Structure formats: C-alpha cells, structure tokens
Amino acid sequence: MGAVPIGHDSIIDLSGVPCEEVDMGETYAYYFNLQGGSDYPALNEEDKRIMDFVIARLGKMSKDEIVAFMHKEQAYTKTAYKDIILFKYAESLQI
Numbered sequence: 001m002g003a004v005p006i007g008h009d010s011i012i013d014l015s016g017v018p019c020e021e022v023d024m025g026e027t028y029a030y031y032f033n034l035q036g037g038s039d040y041p042a043l044n045e046e047d048k049r050i051m052d053f054v055i056a057r058l059g060k061m062s063k064d065e066i067v068a069f070m071h072k073e074q075a076y077t078k079t080a081y082k083d084i085i086l087f088k089y090a091e092s093l094q095i
Contacts, residue, residue, distance in 0.1 A: 054095065
C-alpha cells in the first residue's frame, strides 16, 4: 500500500485511540476511527498541531487518493522497495 513510519507502532499503541488491524495477505492495514473531541494525553501540543495539520490536508481524501498522493512524493519515488525512506526527503514533501 505504501510507506509506513518506523514508529507506527507508537501511534497504534496510544491509549484510547481506536485502531483495527486488518490482514491484507503479505502485510497489515490499520484503520483508525476517531470521532468527536477525544483527549489524548500521550500527545503534546506540538504533536496535536501536527496531527491537526495532516488531518486538514489529507482528512477528506480516500485511501486511494492518499496512496496516489504519497506515490508522487520524491521520498517514495527515489527509495527502493522496502528500503527505509531517508529523512532528508522531509524538506521536499508536498504536505
């Protein structure tokens, strides 16, 4: 489907964040269902600002739209399959 952050488990393990793991065959997908004004004490104010920014930019996109968007990123196109994406590409992200 696409790149997954190395620390994605720390997002999935946040207390009170509803997450469903779905077996996709050779990998797993994670579905988050966040409704309402929940409080996540594990997130600091900067974390919350970043999440709000990402949600504002990508929140109304479908899964397929997000995948297509990500696949156009230099970080994705210049990284070999299953290699770790280098942080240097953060400066050129469209988001």
